[in-house]
Amino acid sequence: MRLLLFSTIVLISISSCWTKPRPRPTTSYVHVIGNKPVYLGLDTAKKISYMNTALPVAAAGNIYAKGDRIYQLELGRGIHVIDNSVPSQAHRIGFITVNGSSQISIRDNYLYVNNYNDLVTIDISNPANITEVHRITNAFQDGLNNYYLAEPAEQGYYQCFSYYPDSVVVGWVKDSIWTSCFKN
């Protein structure tokens, strides 16, 4: 009796494996010209620097005002600095590179910004020599890590990217790619 039961169970389980072969995955890989991620090592990508040059605004983010300066986020790239000492002549004067940034706030001469998931404190007292003075690595454990460049800005096919612990996506270039990832 037990043998019969056992045999039946074995037979059923075997047959269940055989009767319905699983359909092949229906992923549709295509060979197209699409966006390919550009990776940069985190050490380099997290470098804060300042350039005394006005850059055009491509991906405008939040604005912030303090004293005679206005700041505007360039999503994922950094912070435009605007001289507002004479509002009728206000103009961009420089750019603070902070990759993976989206939010800022300022107390005295210290600017707080997210640099990917890190909270970075930047001393802005000397505009010609803007320096990182403090960093809390992985301060933000959710949300802000969906940084702006994590996906290409435009619609279409892009090379599915991987998450690496030591590098991040800092941009996208057009290339011939073999992919199933599509941005709507």
Add this chain to the structure above:
Amino acid sequence: MKYSFSKIIIFLGFIILIYSCSKDSGSSDSLAANTGTTTGQGGSLARFTISGDYLYAVTNNSLYAYDIGDPANPVQTYMQDIGFSVETIYPYGDKLFIGTTTGLFIYSIATPSSPVRIGEATHARSCDPVVANDSIAFVTLKGNSNCGPAISGLYVHDIRNVLSPQLINTIPISSPEGLGLKESTLYVCCNTGGLKVFNVSNPVHPAEIRTITGAYFKDVIPFGDLLICYVSDGIMLYDISDPTNPVQVKMITNS
């Protein structure tokens, strides 16, 4: 940034309060009375804000507090998962107003190092930046495919009892975004619909004074006598020495 997120009465006392609180001359940085420290000003879409000696930050699901008493050395004092799809944070007095896709959360920062939720006004799923004072919270809700099904508009909440905010008025506006409050004038960014200027001296019935068109308005910072507007093509600066009659002084184009 995609973000999501209702009534009132204003009394004489409130008006007196608003006027007594406004010190708008020259620079508009807020100067802490005792310490001589200065803090800048962000727009209503911000996720970072400074109140007192603390930097508060919201991520998609969490609220963080950092002690910046020593500004060069922030120290985290608080981190809490606070809910779903948090979008904006706005400080007023000893409170934080947090806009989420499901409602407005009010936190007490009477103990600045550890915020405590004291009130909540839930609403239909939407995007909702907020500005507030002691009595009223103005919230813009944007219902759309990304944000949720709420009816887009300006929602006015009586928050004199913060434990139980009451929706007292709703003014339909299509696609509202950021907003800013200067004394009894409220500026509401309406995307392609321009910038609407409301007299809110009677907050129960915000009175639309004018609409400024010609740009795609996303957010505003009333900064002393200057209104700094984040528009799709750049930054527009308006003189608001007469708050109800903004006069354009500069357009800084993106290119």
